[in-house]
Amino acid sequence: MLEKLETHLLLVEDNPGDARLVEVMLKEAGSFRVTWIERLADAVTQLATTDHGIDIVLLDLSLPDCQGLDTVRTIRRTAPTLPIVILTGFDDEQLGLKAVQEGCQDYLVKGQGDANLLRRTIAYSIERRNSEEEREQHAKRLKRILKQTVQAVSLTIEMRDPYTAGHQRRVAQLARAIGQRMNLGEDVLDGLETAAFIHDIGKINIPADFLARPGQLSDAAFHVIKAHPRVGYDIVQGIEFPWPVADMILQHHERLDGSGYPNALKGDDIILGARILAVADVVEAISSHRPYRPSLGIEAAIEEVRKNAGVCYDAAVVEACEAVVRNREFEASEGSDSTAPALFT
Ligand SMILES: [Fe+2]
Known part of the structure; x- marks a missing residue:
């Protein structure tokens, strides 16, 4: 020039x-x-x-x-x-x-x-x-590369487990929409989306034949599956994300009343990001097709979290999720690409 x-x-x-x-x-x-x-x-x-x-x-x-x-x-x-x-x-x-x-x-x-x-x-x-x-251009490029890398890791997990294909991506989409409804800042939403994309990364430790076997699982198999938030935390905790991604992954199966796992945390001991992930995860899983059943529908999914609002799930998060669904900011999966057994969510 x-x-x-x-x-x-x-x-x-x-x-x-x-x-x-x-x-x-x-x-x-x-x-x-x-x-x-x-x-x-x-x-x-x-x-x-x-x-x-x-x-x-x-x-x-x-x-x-x-x-x-x-x-x-x-x-x-x-x-x-x-x-x-x-x-x-x-x-x-x-x-x-x-x-x-x-x-x-x-x-x-x-x-x-x-x-x-x-x-x-x-x-x-x-x-x-x-x-x-x-x-500024360099920072934007690095941010894009980070997002693409996280998505590549997300796809890698799902390739090994075709029953959950697309699940993490849709949870990420729903979690971001819920966060937006709750007026969270753009940076917090980026962190939430990142954690959602890889929230089941710990499933890499689950034997492939467990993943390929839908339906009832033995106590021993369920025990292994329940370790996935901890395994996910261990994989991610060394990465210097500017958001608490590892903690969101660790806590995404915790429930307000202490009935969740792995640490039976209660109430505000569960970070907000994980409380949002929990709702997005369950709603996506229930409303998606499974190999052994058709989709139970978005209404059933909302009903499930609504009846447990304030007990298992954060009431404000459930309310925001309902608003997102009512305003069609999130559509349940129509296809058969999300076929994870509900236990695996
Ligand atoms: Fe999970």
Whole structure:
């Protein structure tokens, strides 16, 4: 790509004297093209066009149609990747700091500094914004890779156990929808979804012939199956997830009244993520087809958790789950790809 010969600067400044001074200083510094605009609304119109060609915004915080940090927020909303340098008459470091927290690259006070300082500030701000943008893209890519890796692990478990194919993916979908209904933050939802995708990872330790044998199981076989939350915890606990994924996996068969396993935890000793997983897991399992029975239907699934709300299952989670199903934010599996014996959920 050809290096740009000049830097195109959008100067948003309502004082003609100040604007003229900046233009003179930048002319002195060389290699600048300045577009001067007096009102924020006009700057927004200019930046909203796809081929504006602007490299940086030099922004006054006191404009006829907008004041203070709102000017920054408006520009950031319109052109999120563009570097912004504040140029203001207020010698107020606190305001400068706040502007940087809002995403500005730097802060200049009118009447302080010369053409060289202005040129260097602009060059540095463009460089800094470019490297921030690269870091943001890199972080997004890593997040995508993490999600794809978790999904690959999820598929691996299910390939070994065709009766549960698709179960974890649908539990993840339902758990996220429940979490959204409960107004949990996007980051918490990401953690919930991650744990749901691999909540049965501990089943890797269950002999394949147990998995292939639907119906009644011996006490010994059931004992082995009941170990899967602990095995899953042991597999995952060394990964530095930014969420309590291992604990959600460990606790997804715990019940509020202490009747669950492996630790017979009660009430709030069970973390919220695991209380959501528990409901999503049971509702998905009951409403899905099994090799030995057709789907019992989403109504039966909701009835099961509703009658045990406040006893086995968190009442607020059950209520959110019901709302999700009623609003068709989750559809029960129609096909035969989820065929896990209910015991294995
Ligand atoms: Fe499970």
